[in-house]
Amino acid sequence: MLPPTPLYVALAAALIFFSSLHTPAAAADGGTLAAGQALAAGGKLVSRSGKFALGFFQFRQTLPGSGKGGGAATNSTVSSPGWYLGVWFNKIPVCTPVWIANRERPITESELKVAQLRISRDGNKLIVTNNTSTDESPIWSSAVTNSTTNASSVHAVLMNTGNLALLPETQSTAVPTSSYLWQSFDYPTDVGLPGAKIGWNKLAGGNYFSRQFISKKSLVDPSPGSYSINIDSNGFTQLTTRNAPIVKYWSWTSGRLEELVLALTALINMDPRTKGLLVPDYMDTADEVYFTYSITNESASVFVPIDITGQLKLMLWSESKQSWETIYAQPSDFCLTFAVCGPFTVCNGNSGSGTSSFCGCMETFSQTSPRDWELSDLTGGCARRTPLDCKASNRSGTSSGSTDVFHPIAQVTLPYNPRGIEGVAAQSDCAEACLGDCNCTAYSYSNGKCSVWHGDLLNVNQADSNAFSSQDVLYLRLAKSDFQSLNRTNKRTPTVAITASVVGSGIVVLMLVFMIWRNRVKWCNAPLHGIQDSGGGIIAFKYTDLCCATKNFSDRLGGGGFGSVFKGLLGDSTAIAVKRLDDARQGEKQFRAEVSSIGMIQHINLVKLFCFCCEGDKRLLVYEHVVNGSLDAHLFQSNATVLNWTRRYKIAIGVARGLCYLHQSCRECIIHCDIKPENILLDASFAPKIADFGMAVFVGRDFSRVLTTFRGTAGYLAPEWLSGIPITRKSMFIALAIRKLHEGDLQSLVDPQLQEDLNLEEAERLCKVAFWCIQDNECDRPTMVDVVRVLEGLQELDMPPMPRLLAAITEHADVELM
Structure with missing residues (x-):
């Protein structure tokens, strides 16, 4: 499975203890640092629950080496430029910092020997200093609190939430955070823990106090990086670049935190790993705007980082896997982050699984700093x-x-x-x-x-490597x-890279129906299922709103095995198709499959999922209304509009691009499992949109998950799933078509309604790639990337051989088609 790239999983940071460190006369005890006490290197404060720890640490990253002179590869270890005071998860074996005090001013090795954290003599701030006799020129200092409290009574506490707070002695740790003299949650680095806020509040004099997350620079350098997430003065949550040019590359478009909370709650509860675990919340007043979230099970470990490459992620610790898991990422596609690969690069979501592997230098350019690339700092990009x-x-x-x-x-x-x-x-x-x-x-x-x-x-992306075409x-x-x-x-002619494709052959019959003579073969028509769609940018809707939009589900467009589809209108007069799932058990499976697969992605050749409803036992999916209906109606119904060759070929390319995006460009590979003409919808310009993701499954990009359950429609399945399925005239027709291709006689197979409107070169190209897709051996079939390139004329294929299964059929059957 394609591994996610969580920010801190890759960190090999470790706490290193020195026997020669300076030990202050009065040391910190447990999770509290009192006035007059100090925390030095080698010691740590631990929260009462034991979940978090505060101390001095250093980032370390192991980089793979390359063997020289034929010898074995030797790994190398890179350390951060200095040491840092920070908070990390105390019980997790992967060192995962969640707050850093001195991210812009590392502590040197020589300073570390005498460095200590203590409360200033006036009791107004926390300081890290290498001078025990004065508070002047500290290495790091918290904001001044201007407290009138007796300095000797002030103390610092590491809360069970991971929040480091400065408190008067008279207050307990259970008081509201508004009473704290100072707290680390007001000054986040790149991580939001449960209970922390992102947003702003208005101060006296009309000024604003803002809390935002800022990415790290690299895996070993926590100084402020290239991206941030904040809530602007108009209440819009947005991801932006920090260095010129300043670009907003994602925002919550509605600007309403209430709707954001509603959508996130639904998404969180759809994943069994986080269902009921997290509770998003918000505040939106004239004086204060913020977003936060809480956790219902304190034993679980969760955090939300903005990682080095500008993606905001929800991370959950898996005890069984002993690693961090990415539950959600925004943007969902690596390449959607603005200029993520740096200058003179091309970002390609198809090209690998690691951060730097998505990025490639433009031809004849070289990486400006290969070491920085290894540490996920891609800002330098490439140079001539x-x-x-x-x-x-x-x-x-x-x-x-x-x-x-x-x-x-x-x-x-x-x-x-x-x-x-x-x-x-x-x-x-x-x-x-x-x-x-x-x-x-x-x-x-x-x-x-x-x-x-x-x-x-800047910001050059390979087509179909993300949401762009x-x-x-x-x-x-x-x-x-x-x-x-x-x-x-x-000058060397590239050969086609043949790799495994689980359902690559599902598009074969779909391609062939664009050019077959329908009167020679009696195709089995499946009922038109109306709009069964998918897409991205979803919002959770109330059931009453959808009743109103569809006029109580009065205009039925069609139906399928799991429910019915109704036409409706949103408030802005956007036409929609609402799928109401009826069967409780199967409907729930389809609902989860569609929302989890297509709900978080977007592509021009995938039907867009606008929103969904999940109230009680009600499951509804709301898609864009695609005006020209399904492809099968145009191919098989006698009164349908005749599709000319140009449109048919563009439809084939569009479907291939959509599948290529699903297979290669999503965070996890999505296999549709039911590609057929009924599930291809045509918009006003007859551009294709793949629909009905009710059978879709996630597999790894290396296809490490094997599909063993029968999925799909007979006649549109991969050859390895044909066991036990009767041989039909369709199979014989494909065998005949391959023979006609070898003989150079494709014209005899063409739908007579096309008349002279046929490009034989394109027809041959289409047939070649289709027949390669149904080869008996998976390894002989092209990937969808290759399919797209061939159909676009950018890559050539040899003449395909006759699959053994079809060859055996035609040896014992009369292939004359009536």
Whole structure:
């Protein structure tokens, strides 16, 4: 299974104890630090429950080594630039800091010998100092409290919540947090524990006090990194970059914390690991706005970090696995974080399972700092190997004298901050405009529009590696020598990488029906199930709201095995399709399958799930209404609109892209298990949208989970699931189609309604990839990434052999189709 990348699971931080450390005359006792006492390296405060500890520690990360000279690889250990005072989970074997006092000022080895945490002599603050005789120039100091309390009575307590608080002696630890003189929960680093707040409150004079989480810089450097989560002055919860350019890459769009809490509660309770464990809450007044959450079982260990790569995660400790598990992540796709890979990189969610493996340098570029990449600090990105040829003579606006050339990068989202060039009539003029500017690093030309980029290229994503779909081409400016080297490297023709695909053949018959002669084969028509959909960006709705939206479920669109689908309208007049699940047991399974699989992702070729309802025994799913219905109606019903070849081929590509996204780009691989024409819906422009995720399952990206339960519809299953299923005319037709492909006679198989509207090159391409998908051996079948590339004409396939199963059938059967 694709392992998640939780922020602290990868940390190999350890507490190191020294026998030669300075020991103060009065030491801290248990979880309390009284005035006059000190906490030195080697000691720690432990909360009364034993769950949290406070002390000095150092981050350590083990990096895999590479063998030199054929020898065995030797791992290396990298340590943080110094030592830190912080709070961590005390009973968990993986050192997991949740608060750091001095994240911007590490303690050196020499300072550590005399460093100590104590209360200042005036009782107004906590300080870390290496000077026992004065409070001046501390290494770290908490905010001044301006307390009038007797300094000798003030003490610090590490609460059972992990909150470090400064209290007057007369108060117990059970008093409201508003009475604390100071608390670490008001100054979070990159983690929110249960009971901590994110938000702001208004102070005297109209100023605001804000609490936000800021990511770490790397696995061994906890200093403030590139991303933060906060609630702005308008009440919008948002994830943003911290360094220029400042970009908001996710926000709770409604701006209402009440709706956010409602949605999170539903999501938390749908996962059996967290059901009933966490209770989100909020405050939204003119003077205070914040979000928080509480825990119902104090023995459980939970925290919410914003990790190095800008994802906000919900982490839960698994005792059985002895590791942290990611329950939820936002954004759900690694590459959706703005500029996550740094400059001159391409982010590709298909490319691996580790943080840096999703990122790759643009061709002929190299990692600016390979060591930083190993430590998950990708901010440096990549750099050129060879400087551009931009002499002073061609700074005047002409490209004369420059030998630079352009290398195309296909199907990527274009970089951040393009500059439009007016008056450009052709692509060559656009290229000349870029060459004539020494600052220009790339250009794009599409539909008569010329765009250029200056300086670093940021936020370039491979199409379908996340929620984006792009046909754009970016022309990267390279030095001539790099371009020549690149051409020599690419002269070798790439072969198709054949890997396992659990349900790759489910698309085969779907592809073939775009071109078969329907009058020659009697297909078994399944009933139209209406809208059975999926999508992302979900909100929990009340049952009464859906009754109102559907006029008490009066306009029935269709129905299926698990319930009925009704048309409705949201308050903004958006047309919706509401699936009401009837069967209590099966309906609950489908509900969980659809929301957990498609509810948290979004793609142009997946039907969008707007919201859901989970009240009592009521289970409803609300999708966008797709106006042109299902594909099977257009293919098999005599009165349906005839789909021309161009539309059919685009539908095939769109379905392949949707499946590619599910298989390769989600945090966990999602297998649909029931791809068929009835579950492909067509929007107003006849773009396909995959629907009905009631049978969907999660498997690892290495397909480590084996599917053994029969799922799907006969006739659309992978060959290895055909055992016991009678051979039908469909099987014989596929065998005949393969023979026709080898004979070069695809025209005889084409739907006569297409007439002359057929691209034989595309038809052959489609048939080849379809027949490769039904090979007997899983290892011979292409991945959906390969399928998309072949259909788009970016990759070639050899002529497929006849699968052994079909060959055996045709040896003993008359394949003449009536």
